[in-house]
Amino acid sequence: MARTKQKIVQEFRRSEILAAARTVFARKSFEGGSVDDIAAAAGLAKGTIYIYFKSKKDIYKALVAHDMEALKASTMRHIEEAPTLREKLVAFIETRLENAEHNREIFRVMDTQSGSLAFTRSQYRDWLQEPVHALAAAIEKAQRNGKARPLPAEKIAWAAADLARGAIVRRLVDQSAENLREEAEFLASLLWTSLRP
């Protein structure tokens, strides 16, 4: 019982710290943001931070792992649920736009810092490639059923990811209020035009 209570509080603190780190890293990048910044943003003393995380890098890893996993899961689910390939394309792009809209900070963190720091290649493969591969698989399945032309599926899937990313960046910079669904539909249609039989 006490154990559980402890765990709950501990996890709450950890998530509070991660939320603070998300803001700080987004605004100043990993190198630019200090642990003091994070502590201040979380309303805690610096020493407290080190009770819950063993290093600054550790915070960063936990943060990226958490948010990447969430985006991956959400994207996979939406692809799964969409019935037709055209709708899967829209779902893939829309999920990513939506996620960035609601998590501006973490998108900036993932987008700027990504490569160099703290993660094995296989973890990135998992987070970044898995949804893309899922989309590619859907394209291939449609191709086998004659519902899509035989273009290289993997490449098209990556193109969808790239188009989504570009739109996200522009939306964040321009504060563009353009309808999210419409934008996703338009981008998906660019690819669908090439794919449809």
Next chain:
Amino acid sequence: MARTKQKIVQEFRRSEILAAARTVFARKSFEGGSVDDIAAAAGLAKGTIYIYFKSKKDIYKALVAHDMEALKASTMRHIEEAPTLREKLVAFIETRLENAEHNREIFRVMDTQSGSLAFTRSQYRDWLQEPVHALAAAIEKAQRNGKARPLPAEKIAWAAADLARGAIVRRLVDQSAENLREEAEFLASLLWTSLRP
């Protein structure tokens, strides 16, 4: 005469330092790379660096300005020279892939650090948007002549930039040796399929 000699040597030193900075910033990012790193890479003492540049930020600004300007000019010229819209699309994408291939470091620098540091919005507008706008203008012209369907030109141009960027990132990571020209052709064809009458 002496003046000119001086200038030549000075400019040579500056470009040497920029080359060193390009490597360092690409590997460690702006915050992560130190002036000592740059000095070591350039084979100079730290003090010497400060004869040619007044601060670390100043080095960064000169570096990005130089390389962005070069990419912009190259892209604009290739678009200009291509006769048809389809070829202009290919030229736009190919130029960017080629540039990244031959200047891996600076691509990483521009891609990771971009937003926050040291530049006015108008400078970025210039470097990033001008080639895209040039492509958009070409699309619009083709549309007026009935050589392209009336899709939003600006959006298509940005899509071309996004597809190019994605391909570049993957080429850098995967060391992919896939034929550059073919890759550009494929990406351009994705857009051209939607555009062609």
Next chain:
DNA sequence: AAATAATATGACCGCCTAGTCATTTTATTG
């Protein structure tokens, strides 16, 4: 070749940051 000017050097300074730990505050328990 001496005098003078231009360049290059690296030890040094002040500042900042990641991480520690003795001490204090808060929660739990008997």
Next chain:
DNA sequence: CAATAAAATGACTAGGCGGTCATATTATTT
């Protein structure tokens, strides 16, 4: 309500950084 355990604190340390400057080296001039 002690007594004890758990959690939180922030002053402190060690190391690294950007930037300076008195000194040394090299080039130019007379």
